[in-house]
Amino acid sequence: MTKDATDLLQAAESILAPWAKETMRPEPARADVVIAPQDVVPAATALHAAGWGFLTAITGLDLGVEAGKLEALYHFCEGPAVVTLRVTLPRDNPVIDSVCGVIPAASFFERELSEMFGVTVAGTPNSDKLFLPEDWPDGVYPLRKDFNPAQLR
Protein backbone atom coordinates (compact mmCIF):
# COMPACT_ATOMS: atom_id res chain seq x y z
CA MET A 1 0.00 0.00 0.00
CA THR A 2 1.03 3.53 -0.53
CA LYS A 3 2.36 5.56 2.32
CA ASP A 4 0.31 8.43 3.56
CA ALA A 5 1.21 11.69 1.83
CA THR A 6 0.76 13.79 4.98
CA ASP A 7 3.26 11.72 6.96
CA LEU A 8 5.73 11.82 4.10
CA LEU A 9 5.43 15.60 3.78
CA GLN A 10 5.89 16.06 7.52
CA ALA A 11 9.02 13.90 7.42
CA ALA A 12 10.41 15.96 4.53
CA GLU A 13 9.60 19.25 6.24
CA SER A 14 11.45 18.21 9.38
CA ILE A 15 14.46 17.12 7.28
CA LEU A 16 14.42 20.50 5.54
CA ALA A 17 13.68 22.58 8.65
CA PRO A 18 17.25 23.92 9.07
CA TRP A 19 17.05 25.68 5.66
CA ALA A 20 13.33 26.42 5.29
CA LYS A 21 12.47 30.12 5.11
CA GLU A 22 8.81 29.41 4.41
CA THR A 23 6.72 26.28 3.85
CA MET A 24 3.45 26.08 1.89
CA ARG A 25 1.02 23.23 1.17
CA PRO A 26 -0.41 24.22 -2.25
CA GLU A 27 -2.11 20.83 -2.70
CA PRO A 28 -2.83 18.04 -0.17
CA ALA A 29 0.09 15.91 -1.42
CA ARG A 30 2.51 18.79 -2.06
CA ALA A 31 4.80 20.91 0.06
CA ASP A 32 6.73 23.91 -1.26
CA VAL A 33 9.77 24.79 0.82
CA VAL A 34 11.40 28.15 0.10
CA ILE A 35 15.14 28.10 0.66
CA ALA A 36 18.07 30.44 -0.03
CA PRO A 37 20.10 29.76 -3.22
CA GLN A 38 23.22 28.82 -1.24
CA ASP A 39 21.24 26.17 0.68
CA VAL A 40 20.14 24.09 -2.33
CA VAL A 41 23.05 21.64 -2.07
CA PRO A 42 22.79 21.00 1.71
CA ALA A 43 19.00 20.73 1.48
CA ALA A 44 19.12 18.31 -1.48
CA THR A 45 21.87 16.36 0.27
CA ALA A 46 19.74 16.03 3.41
CA LEU A 47 16.75 14.68 1.44
CA HIS A 48 19.01 12.34 -0.49
CA ALA A 49 20.79 11.09 2.66
CA ALA A 50 17.44 10.43 4.34
CA GLY A 51 16.35 8.43 1.28
CA TRP A 52 13.39 10.75 0.81
CA GLY A 53 12.24 10.39 -2.78
CA PHE A 54 14.15 11.17 -5.95
CA LEU A 55 14.76 14.34 -7.92
CA THR A 56 11.98 14.18 -10.50
CA ALA A 57 12.52 17.46 -12.31
CA ILE A 58 13.89 20.99 -12.09
CA THR A 59 11.47 23.64 -13.32
CA GLY A 60 12.66 27.12 -14.26
CA LEU A 61 10.33 30.09 -14.02
CA ASP A 62 10.83 33.66 -15.21
CA LEU A 63 8.86 36.08 -13.05
CA GLY A 64 9.32 38.77 -15.69
CA VAL A 65 11.54 41.74 -16.50
CA GLU A 66 9.81 44.02 -13.99
CA ALA A 67 10.12 41.60 -11.09
CA GLY A 68 13.75 41.02 -12.09
CA LYS A 69 13.66 37.49 -10.71
CA LEU A 70 13.90 33.88 -11.82
CA GLU A 71 12.82 30.87 -9.84
CA ALA A 72 14.25 27.35 -9.86
CA LEU A 73 12.03 24.59 -8.48
CA TYR A 74 13.56 21.26 -7.47
CA HIS A 75 10.79 18.66 -7.36
CA PHE A 76 11.31 15.52 -5.27
CA CYS A 77 8.75 12.69 -5.34
CA GLU A 78 8.21 9.95 -2.80
CA GLY A 79 5.14 7.79 -3.31
CA PRO A 80 2.18 10.18 -3.59
CA ALA A 81 4.05 13.16 -2.10
CA VAL A 82 5.90 15.92 -3.95
CA VAL A 83 8.28 18.28 -2.17
CA THR A 84 9.49 21.31 -4.11
CA LEU A 85 12.55 23.30 -3.06
CA ARG A 86 11.93 26.85 -4.30
CA VAL A 87 14.90 29.11 -4.95
CA THR A 88 14.65 32.71 -6.15
CA LEU A 89 17.52 34.10 -8.22
CA PRO A 90 18.23 37.60 -9.54
CA ARG A 91 17.46 37.84 -13.25
CA ASP A 92 20.64 39.75 -14.13
CA ASN A 93 23.16 37.34 -12.59
CA PRO A 94 21.52 34.04 -11.64
CA VAL A 95 24.01 31.58 -10.20
CA ILE A 96 23.29 28.38 -8.32
CA ASP A 97 25.44 25.47 -7.16
CA SER A 98 25.14 22.14 -8.92
CA VAL A 99 23.50 19.28 -7.01
CA CYS A 100 25.17 16.70 -9.28
CA GLY A 101 27.68 15.88 -6.54
CA VAL A 102 24.90 14.14 -4.62
CA ILE A 103 22.42 13.50 -7.44
CA PRO A 104 24.29 12.70 -10.68
CA ALA A 105 20.98 12.34 -12.54
CA ALA A 106 20.44 16.10 -12.13
CA SER A 107 22.97 16.81 -14.89
CA PHE A 108 20.52 17.21 -17.79
CA PHE A 109 17.97 19.06 -15.68
CA GLU A 110 20.64 21.61 -14.77
CA ARG A 111 21.77 21.98 -18.37
CA GLU A 112 18.19 22.61 -19.45
CA LEU A 113 17.76 25.23 -16.73
CA SER A 114 21.00 26.83 -17.81
CA GLU A 115 20.34 27.16 -21.53
CA MET A 116 16.63 27.94 -21.31
CA PHE A 117 16.81 30.54 -18.52
CA GLY A 118 20.44 31.66 -18.46
CA VAL A 119 21.07 30.32 -14.98
CA THR A 120 24.75 29.58 -14.35
CA VAL A 121 24.96 26.24 -12.57
CA ALA A 122 28.31 26.34 -10.79
CA GLY A 123 30.16 23.03 -10.79
CA THR A 124 27.78 21.11 -13.07
CA PRO A 125 29.84 18.37 -14.74
CA ASN A 126 28.81 19.31 -18.28
CA SER A 127 27.55 22.69 -19.39
CA ASP A 128 27.23 21.95 -23.13
CA LYS A 129 24.02 22.65 -25.01
CA LEU A 130 21.21 20.27 -24.19
CA PHE A 131 18.22 21.10 -26.39
CA LEU A 132 19.46 23.98 -28.47
CA PRO A 133 21.51 23.84 -31.66
CA GLU A 134 25.28 24.42 -31.52
CA ASP A 135 24.93 27.75 -33.39
CA TRP A 136 22.34 29.20 -31.00
CA PRO A 137 23.46 32.76 -30.11
CA ASP A 138 24.99 33.38 -26.68
CA GLY A 139 22.89 35.24 -24.16
CA VAL A 140 19.54 34.34 -25.78
CA TYR A 141 17.36 32.29 -23.46
CA PRO A 142 14.19 31.02 -25.12
CA LEU A 143 12.08 30.41 -22.00
CA ARG A 144 12.66 33.88 -20.57
CA LYS A 145 9.61 36.09 -20.92
CA ASP A 146 11.40 38.74 -23.01
CA PHE A 147 12.63 36.23 -25.59
CA ASN A 148 11.70 37.29 -29.11
CA PRO A 149 12.26 34.88 -32.01
CA ALA A 150 13.35 37.91 -34.07
CA GLN A 151 16.59 37.82 -32.01
CA LEU A 152 17.53 34.74 -34.00
CA ARG A 153 17.36 36.35 -37.44
Added chain:
Amino acid sequence: MEANKFIVPIGPQHPALKEPGHFEFTVDGEVVTNATIRLGYVHRGVERGTEDRTWVQNLYLIERICGICSHIHATAYALGVEKLAGVTAPPRAQAIRELFCELERIHSHLLWVGVAAHEAGFDALFMYSWRDRETVMDLLEGLSGNRVHYSCNLLGGVKFDIDEAQRDAILRGLDFLEQRTHHYLDVVTNDAAFLRRTRGVGMMTREQAIEYGAVGPVARASGVARDVRVDAPYLAYDQFPVNTIIDTAGDLEARFAVRVRELFESYRVIREILDKLPPGELAAKMPRKMPPGEAISRVEAPRGELFYFIKSNGGDKPERVKVRTPSICNFGSVGRLTIGHQLADAPMILAGIDPCFSCNDRVVVVSTK
Protein backbone atom coordinates in the same frame (compact mmCIF):
# COMPACT_ATOMS: atom_id res chain seq x y z
CA MET B 1 41.75 12.42 -27.17
CA GLU B 2 44.49 9.81 -27.38
CA ALA B 3 45.60 8.99 -30.90
CA ASN B 4 45.02 5.27 -30.51
CA LYS B 5 41.40 5.54 -29.42
CA PHE B 6 38.74 4.53 -31.90
CA ILE B 7 35.46 6.37 -31.89
CA VAL B 8 32.57 4.87 -33.79
CA PRO B 9 29.91 7.45 -34.62
CA ILE B 10 26.40 6.13 -35.05
CA GLY B 11 23.53 8.34 -36.16
CA PRO B 12 21.97 10.84 -36.10
CA GLN B 13 19.87 9.10 -38.75
CA HIS B 14 18.19 6.08 -37.19
CA PRO B 15 20.85 4.81 -34.80
CA ALA B 16 18.56 2.03 -33.71
CA LEU B 17 14.98 3.16 -33.81
CA LYS B 18 13.43 5.25 -36.52
CA GLU B 19 14.12 8.44 -34.65
CA PRO B 20 17.16 10.69 -34.66
CA GLY B 21 19.94 10.57 -32.12
CA HIS B 22 23.71 10.65 -32.38
CA PHE B 23 26.01 8.32 -30.50
CA GLU B 24 29.76 8.18 -30.25
CA PHE B 25 31.13 4.97 -28.87
CA THR B 26 34.78 4.81 -27.89
CA VAL B 27 35.88 1.25 -28.45
CA ASP B 28 38.79 -0.95 -27.51
CA GLY B 29 38.52 -3.66 -30.16
CA GLU B 30 34.84 -4.52 -30.07
CA VAL B 31 34.34 -3.48 -26.45
CA VAL B 32 32.76 -0.12 -25.64
CA THR B 33 34.85 1.92 -23.19
CA ASN B 34 32.93 5.20 -23.31
CA ALA B 35 29.73 6.52 -24.80
CA THR B 36 28.54 9.98 -25.73
CA ILE B 37 24.94 10.68 -26.61
CA ARG B 38 23.83 13.76 -28.52
CA LEU B 39 20.12 14.37 -28.97
CA GLY B 40 18.12 17.47 -29.73
CA TYR B 41 17.37 16.79 -33.39
CA VAL B 42 13.60 17.00 -32.99
CA HIS B 43 13.33 19.79 -30.44
CA ARG B 44 10.35 21.93 -31.36
CA GLY B 45 9.99 24.49 -28.58
CA VAL B 46 6.67 23.14 -27.37
CA GLU B 47 7.02 24.47 -23.81
CA ARG B 48 7.51 27.99 -25.12
CA GLY B 49 4.72 27.45 -27.65
CA THR B 50 2.20 26.76 -24.88
CA GLU B 51 2.64 30.30 -23.55
CA ASP B 52 1.24 31.77 -26.79
CA ARG B 53 -1.81 29.51 -26.98
CA THR B 54 -5.03 29.32 -25.02
CA TRP B 55 -5.66 26.59 -22.48
CA VAL B 56 -7.82 24.69 -24.99
CA GLN B 57 -5.47 25.11 -27.97
CA ASN B 58 -2.66 23.71 -25.84
CA LEU B 59 -4.52 20.45 -25.36
CA TYR B 60 -4.01 19.79 -29.08
CA LEU B 61 -0.43 21.03 -29.14
CA ILE B 62 0.52 18.92 -26.15
CA GLU B 63 -1.04 15.77 -27.54
CA ARG B 64 1.45 16.17 -30.41
CA ILE B 65 4.53 16.11 -28.18
CA CYS B 66 4.65 12.39 -28.72
CA GLY B 67 3.41 10.17 -31.53
CA ILE B 68 3.27 7.08 -29.36
CA CYS B 69 2.07 8.16 -25.94
CA SER B 70 -0.02 11.10 -27.16
CA HIS B 71 -2.99 10.43 -24.90
CA ILE B 72 -0.96 10.34 -21.70
CA HIS B 73 0.50 13.80 -22.43
CA ALA B 74 -2.94 15.27 -23.02
CA THR B 75 -4.20 13.52 -19.89
CA ALA B 76 -1.40 14.87 -17.70
CA TYR B 77 -2.06 18.36 -19.03
CA ALA B 78 -5.84 18.09 -18.63
CA LEU B 79 -5.49 16.80 -15.05
CA GLY B 80 -3.19 19.70 -14.18
CA VAL B 81 -5.46 22.33 -15.71
CA GLU B 82 -8.49 20.79 -14.00
CA LYS B 83 -6.65 21.07 -10.67
CA LEU B 84 -6.07 24.77 -11.35
CA ALA B 85 -9.73 25.27 -12.20
CA GLY B 86 -10.90 23.24 -9.20
CA VAL B 87 -12.92 21.01 -11.54
CA THR B 88 -12.97 17.22 -11.43
CA ALA B 89 -13.93 15.29 -14.54
CA PRO B 90 -16.95 12.99 -14.04
CA PRO B 91 -16.27 9.34 -13.02
CA ARG B 92 -17.26 7.97 -16.42
CA ALA B 93 -14.82 10.32 -18.13
CA GLN B 94 -12.01 9.30 -15.74
CA ALA B 95 -12.66 5.62 -16.44
CA ILE B 96 -12.68 6.20 -20.23
CA ARG B 97 -9.42 8.13 -19.95
CA GLU B 98 -7.89 5.24 -18.02
CA LEU B 99 -9.13 2.83 -20.67
CA PHE B 100 -7.43 4.88 -23.38
CA CYS B 101 -4.26 5.03 -21.26
CA GLU B 102 -4.11 1.27 -21.03
CA LEU B 103 -4.93 0.71 -24.73
CA GLU B 104 -2.11 3.14 -25.45
CA ARG B 105 0.23 1.20 -23.16
CA ILE B 106 -0.63 -1.99 -25.06
CA HIS B 107 0.16 -0.46 -28.44
CA SER B 108 3.32 1.17 -27.08
CA HIS B 109 4.65 -2.00 -25.45
CA LEU B 110 3.85 -4.11 -28.53
CA LEU B 111 5.58 -1.54 -30.70
CA TRP B 112 8.57 -1.78 -28.42
CA VAL B 113 8.66 -5.59 -28.45
CA GLY B 114 8.89 -5.36 -32.23
CA VAL B 115 11.57 -2.68 -32.30
CA ALA B 116 13.68 -4.44 -29.70
CA ALA B 117 13.29 -7.79 -31.48
CA HIS B 118 14.41 -6.13 -34.70
CA GLU B 119 17.51 -4.80 -32.94
CA ALA B 120 18.24 -8.33 -31.79
CA GLY B 121 18.02 -9.56 -35.37
CA PHE B 122 14.82 -11.45 -34.63
CA ASP B 123 12.67 -10.05 -37.42
CA ALA B 124 10.03 -12.77 -37.26
CA LEU B 125 9.10 -11.59 -33.75
CA PHE B 126 9.20 -7.98 -34.96
CA MET B 127 6.71 -8.71 -37.74
CA TYR B 128 4.38 -10.84 -35.63
CA SER B 129 4.24 -8.31 -32.80
CA TRP B 130 3.55 -5.43 -35.18
CA ARG B 131 0.89 -7.45 -36.99
CA ASP B 132 -0.78 -8.08 -33.63
CA ARG B 133 -0.36 -4.45 -32.63
CA GLU B 134 -2.70 -3.56 -35.50
CA THR B 135 -5.47 -5.11 -33.43
CA VAL B 136 -5.15 -2.46 -30.73
CA MET B 137 -4.62 0.30 -33.31
CA ASP B 138 -7.90 -0.71 -34.94
CA LEU B 139 -9.62 -0.62 -31.55
CA LEU B 140 -8.32 2.89 -30.90
CA GLU B 141 -9.42 3.97 -34.37
CA GLY B 142 -12.83 2.43 -33.75
CA LEU B 143 -13.19 4.41 -30.53
CA SER B 144 -11.84 7.76 -31.66
CA GLY B 145 -11.47 7.77 -35.44
CA ASN B 146 -7.67 7.97 -35.14
CA ARG B 147 -4.87 5.48 -34.74
CA VAL B 148 -2.43 7.72 -32.91
CA HIS B 149 -3.78 11.11 -31.89
CA TYR B 150 -7.06 9.89 -30.46
CA SER B 151 -7.84 13.32 -29.07
CA CYS B 152 -10.15 11.72 -26.56
CA ASN B 153 -9.61 14.38 -23.88
CA LEU B 154 -11.42 17.61 -23.33
CA LEU B 155 -10.56 19.94 -20.49
CA GLY B 156 -13.04 18.65 -17.95
CA GLY B 157 -13.72 15.24 -19.47
CA VAL B 158 -13.71 13.19 -22.67
CA LYS B 159 -15.33 13.43 -26.08
CA PHE B 160 -16.14 9.80 -26.73
CA ASP B 161 -18.43 7.38 -25.05
CA ILE B 162 -18.14 3.64 -25.48
CA ASP B 163 -21.13 1.81 -26.92
CA GLU B 164 -21.98 -1.89 -26.84
CA ALA B 165 -20.50 -2.67 -30.24
CA GLN B 166 -17.21 -0.97 -29.33
CA ARG B 167 -17.17 -2.76 -26.00
CA ASP B 168 -17.57 -6.13 -27.70
CA ALA B 169 -14.89 -5.30 -30.24
CA ILE B 170 -12.46 -4.39 -27.45
CA LEU B 171 -13.17 -7.61 -25.57
CA ARG B 172 -12.65 -9.69 -28.71
CA GLY B 173 -9.43 -7.83 -29.50
CA LEU B 174 -8.11 -8.32 -25.97
CA ASP B 175 -8.81 -12.07 -26.07
CA PHE B 176 -6.73 -12.37 -29.22
CA LEU B 177 -3.94 -10.16 -27.85
CA GLU B 178 -3.83 -11.98 -24.53
CA GLN B 179 -3.35 -15.30 -26.26
CA ARG B 180 -0.57 -13.79 -28.40
CA THR B 181 1.06 -12.20 -25.35
CA HIS B 182 1.41 -15.61 -23.68
CA HIS B 183 3.37 -16.64 -26.74
CA TYR B 184 5.56 -13.52 -26.55
CA LEU B 185 6.29 -14.07 -22.88
CA ASP B 186 7.33 -17.61 -23.73
CA VAL B 187 9.61 -16.35 -26.52
CA VAL B 188 11.34 -13.59 -24.56
CA THR B 189 11.97 -15.79 -21.52
CA ASN B 190 12.70 -19.17 -23.19
CA ASP B 191 14.02 -18.74 -26.73
CA ALA B 192 17.68 -19.72 -26.46
CA ALA B 193 18.89 -17.60 -29.38
CA PHE B 194 17.02 -14.54 -28.19
CA LEU B 195 18.22 -14.93 -24.61
CA ARG B 196 21.82 -14.77 -25.84
CA ARG B 197 21.10 -11.15 -26.75
CA THR B 198 19.27 -10.25 -23.55
CA ARG B 199 20.25 -12.38 -20.55
CA GLY B 200 22.91 -10.68 -18.46
CA VAL B 201 23.18 -7.83 -21.02
CA GLY B 202 22.89 -4.21 -19.88
CA MET B 203 22.79 -5.13 -16.20
CA MET B 204 21.54 -2.38 -13.92
CA THR B 205 21.39 -3.03 -10.18
CA ARG B 206 18.66 -1.60 -8.00
CA GLU B 207 21.18 0.88 -6.54
CA GLN B 208 22.24 2.02 -10.00
CA ALA B 209 18.63 2.41 -11.12
CA ILE B 210 17.99 4.68 -8.16
CA GLU B 211 21.22 6.60 -8.68
CA TYR B 212 20.50 7.19 -12.39
CA GLY B 213 16.93 8.23 -11.57
CA ALA B 214 15.40 5.50 -13.76
CA VAL B 215 11.62 5.35 -14.04
CA GLY B 216 8.95 3.08 -15.46
CA PRO B 217 9.56 -0.46 -16.72
CA VAL B 218 13.33 0.16 -16.77
CA ALA B 219 13.32 0.87 -13.02
CA ARG B 220 10.83 -1.91 -12.31
CA ALA B 221 13.03 -4.44 -14.14
CA SER B 222 15.77 -3.55 -11.63
CA GLY B 223 13.52 -4.08 -8.63
CA VAL B 224 12.53 -0.43 -8.04
CA ALA B 225 8.79 -0.43 -7.29
CA ARG B 226 7.97 2.91 -8.87
CA ASP B 227 4.62 3.25 -10.65
CA VAL B 228 2.54 6.43 -10.40
CA ARG B 229 -0.66 4.44 -11.06
CA VAL B 230 -0.03 2.66 -7.76
CA ASP B 231 1.94 5.25 -5.77
CA ALA B 232 -0.33 8.22 -6.45
CA PRO B 233 -3.50 6.92 -8.17
CA TYR B 234 -5.02 9.39 -10.65
CA LEU B 235 -7.96 9.05 -13.07
CA ALA B 236 -9.88 5.96 -11.95
CA TYR B 237 -6.82 3.98 -10.83
CA ASP B 238 -8.09 3.78 -7.25
CA GLN B 239 -11.31 2.19 -8.45
CA PHE B 240 -9.66 0.10 -11.18
CA PRO B 241 -6.17 -0.52 -9.77
CA VAL B 242 -3.22 -2.19 -11.48
CA ASN B 243 -0.55 -4.31 -9.86
CA THR B 244 3.07 -3.20 -10.10
CA ILE B 245 5.12 -5.66 -12.14
CA ILE B 246 8.59 -6.10 -10.70
CA ASP B 247 11.62 -8.09 -11.73
CA THR B 248 14.88 -8.06 -9.83
CA ALA B 249 17.26 -9.38 -12.50
CA GLY B 250 18.02 -5.90 -13.92
CA ASP B 251 19.13 -7.12 -17.37
CA LEU B 252 17.55 -6.75 -20.80
CA GLU B 253 15.63 -9.99 -20.35
CA ALA B 254 14.00 -8.50 -17.26
CA ARG B 255 13.04 -5.35 -19.19
CA PHE B 256 11.38 -7.56 -21.80
CA ALA B 257 9.62 -9.67 -19.20
CA VAL B 258 8.37 -6.66 -17.21
CA ARG B 259 6.85 -4.97 -20.26
CA VAL B 260 5.26 -8.14 -21.59
CA ARG B 261 3.83 -8.99 -18.16
CA GLU B 262 2.48 -5.45 -17.85
CA LEU B 263 0.36 -6.18 -20.93
CA PHE B 264 -1.60 -8.77 -18.96
CA GLU B 265 -2.31 -6.15 -16.28
CA SER B 266 -3.57 -3.78 -18.96
CA TYR B 267 -5.87 -6.44 -20.46
CA ARG B 268 -7.23 -7.26 -17.02
CA VAL B 269 -7.91 -3.68 -16.00
CA ILE B 270 -9.53 -2.77 -19.34
CA ARG B 271 -11.97 -5.69 -18.96
CA GLU B 272 -12.71 -4.52 -15.44
CA ILE B 273 -13.40 -0.97 -16.64
CA LEU B 274 -15.70 -2.22 -19.40
CA ASP B 275 -17.50 -4.40 -16.90
CA LYS B 276 -18.11 -1.65 -14.37
CA LEU B 277 -18.02 1.54 -16.40
CA PRO B 278 -19.59 4.19 -14.15
CA PRO B 279 -22.70 5.84 -15.63
CA GLY B 280 -23.10 9.58 -16.00
CA GLU B 281 -21.83 12.63 -17.82
CA LEU B 282 -18.74 12.71 -20.03
CA ALA B 283 -17.53 16.20 -19.22
CA ALA B 284 -17.72 18.95 -16.63
CA LYS B 285 -17.87 22.62 -17.54
CA MET B 286 -14.52 24.38 -17.50
CA PRO B 287 -13.80 28.11 -17.30
CA ARG B 288 -12.05 29.83 -20.22
CA LYS B 289 -9.55 31.51 -17.88
CA MET B 290 -7.86 29.54 -15.11
CA PRO B 291 -7.49 30.97 -11.61
CA PRO B 292 -3.90 31.95 -10.72
CA GLY B 293 -1.90 29.13 -9.21
CA GLU B 294 0.42 26.22 -9.84
CA ALA B 295 -0.41 22.57 -10.34
CA ILE B 296 1.71 19.45 -10.63
CA SER B 297 0.35 16.37 -12.32
CA ARG B 298 2.12 13.04 -12.47
CA VAL B 299 1.01 10.10 -14.59
CA GLU B 300 2.50 6.78 -15.60
CA ALA B 301 3.25 6.88 -19.32
CA PRO B 302 4.18 3.59 -21.02
CA ARG B 303 7.85 4.55 -20.45
CA GLY B 304 7.52 5.71 -16.84
CA GLU B 305 6.59 8.72 -14.82
CA LEU B 306 5.55 11.77 -16.83
CA PHE B 307 5.64 14.99 -14.85
CA TYR B 308 3.84 18.26 -15.66
CA PHE B 309 4.17 21.57 -13.82
CA ILE B 310 1.59 24.13 -14.92
CA LYS B 311 1.37 27.74 -13.76
CA SER B 312 -1.50 30.10 -14.40
CA ASN B 313 -1.47 33.87 -13.98
CA GLY B 314 -5.25 34.03 -14.15
CA GLY B 315 -5.44 34.54 -17.90
CA ASP B 316 -6.65 32.54 -20.86
CA LYS B 317 -3.12 31.24 -21.58
CA PRO B 318 -0.68 29.40 -19.31
CA GLU B 319 2.17 31.32 -17.72
CA ARG B 320 4.35 28.20 -17.92
CA VAL B 321 3.99 24.55 -18.82
CA LYS B 322 6.95 22.37 -17.88
CA VAL B 323 7.12 18.84 -19.27
CA ARG B 324 9.50 16.23 -17.90
CA THR B 325 9.25 13.03 -19.90
CA PRO B 326 10.28 9.58 -18.70
CA SER B 327 12.85 9.03 -21.45
CA ILE B 328 15.13 11.78 -20.14
CA CYS B 329 15.30 9.96 -16.80
CA ASN B 330 16.18 6.72 -18.53
CA PHE B 331 18.65 8.05 -21.11
CA GLY B 332 21.19 8.65 -18.38
CA SER B 333 21.55 4.93 -17.93
CA VAL B 334 22.19 4.00 -21.57
CA GLY B 335 25.69 5.40 -21.86
CA ARG B 336 26.77 3.86 -18.60
CA LEU B 337 25.21 0.48 -19.32
CA THR B 338 26.89 0.06 -22.71
CA ILE B 339 30.36 0.34 -21.20
CA GLY B 340 32.09 -3.02 -21.11
CA HIS B 341 29.72 -4.53 -23.65
CA GLN B 342 30.31 -5.44 -27.28
CA LEU B 343 29.53 -2.59 -29.65
CA ALA B 344 26.89 -4.83 -31.24
CA ASP B 345 24.97 -4.86 -27.94
CA ALA B 346 24.68 -1.06 -27.85
CA PRO B 347 21.55 -0.80 -30.04
CA MET B 348 19.86 -3.44 -27.92
CA ILE B 349 20.70 -1.60 -24.70
CA LEU B 350 19.40 1.62 -26.20
CA ALA B 351 16.23 -0.09 -27.34
CA GLY B 352 15.96 -1.63 -23.88
CA ILE B 353 14.88 1.65 -22.31
CA ASP B 354 12.30 2.18 -25.07
CA PRO B 355 13.57 5.71 -25.69
CA CYS B 356 11.19 8.25 -27.12
CA PHE B 357 13.18 10.96 -28.84
CA SER B 358 10.35 13.23 -29.88
CA CYS B 359 8.93 13.20 -26.42
CA ASN B 360 11.97 14.35 -24.77
CA ASP B 361 14.52 15.60 -27.15
CA ARG B 362 17.56 16.60 -25.20
CA VAL B 363 21.27 15.96 -25.04
CA VAL B 364 23.05 13.73 -22.62
CA VAL B 365 26.79 13.35 -22.50
CA VAL B 366 28.12 10.58 -20.38
CA SER B 367 31.77 10.49 -19.49
CA THR B 368 33.37 7.72 -17.57
CA LYS B 369 36.99 6.76 -17.89
